[in-house]
Amino acid sequence: MLAYQIPSATARAVLRDIAKPEPGPGQIRVEIRACGLNFADLLMQKGTYQDTPPAPFTLGLEIAGIVDAVGPGVVHFGPGDRVAVYSGQGGLAEFGVFDADRAVMLPSSCSFEEAAAIQIAYGTSHIALDHRARLQPGETLLVTGAAGGVGLTAVEIGRLMGATVIAQARGADKLTVAKVAGADHLIDADEDLRQRVLDLGGADVVYDAIGGDVFKAAFRATNPEGRLLPIGFAGGEVPQIPANHLMVKNLTVIGVYIGGYLKFRPEIVRNSFETLFRWHAEGRIKPHVSHVLPLSKVADGMDLLRARKSTGKVVITP
Template identity: 45%
Template sequence: MKAVLCKSFGPPSNLVLEEAADPVAKANEVVLDIHAAGVNFPDTLIIEGKYQLKPPFPFSPGGEAAGVISSVGEKVKHLKPGDRVMGLTGFGSFAEQIAIDAMRVLPMPKDMDFVTAAGFSMTYGTSMHALKQRANIQPGETLLVLGASGGVGLAAVEIGKAMGARVIAAASSAEKLEVAKAAGADELINYSEVSLKDAVKELTKGQGADVIYDPVGGDLFDQAVRSINWKGRLLVVGFASGRIPEFPANLALLKGSSIVGVFWGSFAAREPQANLENFQQLFAWFSEGKLKPLVSLTYKLDQYEDALEVLSSRKAVGKVVVKVRD
């Protein structure tokens, strides 16, 4: 099989596309013929050794995939060859095949294609876990989404609306905010032109947001913690800005607020039943038309460098997907 390989930490230009050994399923695994692989910000970190997960060399990036099962291990009873599935791989999806634990794949909805499915798991899984289990967001509460035009941000906008929240989308340009508006955002903030803190206060009549979804970190986190309502919850999702911020603990005291970490991968592994229930709801919303995943760019497998660069430069709107098979 062909695979994009990382043999030493470095930028996307350091990767190579080579022939690799075909995987063989262990007892609890399935081998997946990959049709499409989602591209996510952690992929840009893992190849540079900046992510919490550090696979042994050589490895392929790519934390999620969709395809068709070609073989199953002897202990796998709930899946069979020919099943269309999506999987949370962690790494390894920039390849024609992968062996993956059977508990880390889910059957694809019948009305979902491979490209959509490849970009669904991580963004919607993360945002659903964040808003349901971590924030316990309630109908009528105000949700502020930072980086609202990115993959997880757009998912958070859509899920927030499906859960009955009033959604304020914040992004760095008018073009990105139009994408968030099309996804259902009620209010828009261009934080390249105005103070995030002041704009949130104005939109909430001085109260602040009940839940803040932050995949950006850096300076925006610094403003967000000062834009939170009494008993608000600030969800720490990621640090796309590159700077991991420090939190002044006195602000939590003054607002009775919480800083809540979100690590969907660990949640899915530790609480598989709750994760499955999340996806059952997500698939239902998808079939009802409440979730409309936006895949803005697709690349072929040999265009992996371009796919990763668009993520690392923060130019992506919605999801970016590598099409491994036509």
């Protein structure tokens, strides 16, 4: 089978022909129909992601497909089942073996491409805004990088939770995407973010996917007792947070890493995914997929992420 792998710690990712894996105890083998790309895939290629596996390994963190075989002890899934799996790795291949407890059954209303686009982006935003920040109806939510893979889902979920959503993104096209997702106010990346947010009454919750100067401006526009969620650092700079400023305004900075919950509270992730797939079946969320590419074009998909030329998700269909 074909797989997009990092062959060694010093080698670039390449498409390789490898043996089809066999499921072990508690595992399922999935014929992969779709795999969502994530910024973490880029970091893994540089070896800078916090959960980069030892080489050789196959890239691809979230997949959807059809169960092809099950290992000993698996009782909740069988061949032919449509599933979504937050795999962590192994998704950019024709087949993959994954722990069954990372899988959820996929409703018939959800396509494989949509399922591959929902898990990490929507799961991160749902857990961040609901479980961690406790976003309340009537509060103001600021989302930076609002047309990106996770930012766009934060706009959509924030609106579903009853918040007033301020979306910041670069350019009219990306701001239009955020508006369609439910943003109430739009701020171009070239504008003075701090002043614009303050003019709108300040932010109660900040969902920041950019870092650097954008986080600093958002920090200064946060209302007293506000909560800040540093989700990612697409701008390249991890912000340093002045603790004395936290004290003055009684602010809270909240860490969120969806993958971490798989290690100590996996039910948080599973419950979130079940909620999200139910919302999808009810028509309450609709993933935005800007590009669908075959496995042979996965490098092009990575380039789209790297150059920030995509909106929503890029999905690979092996």
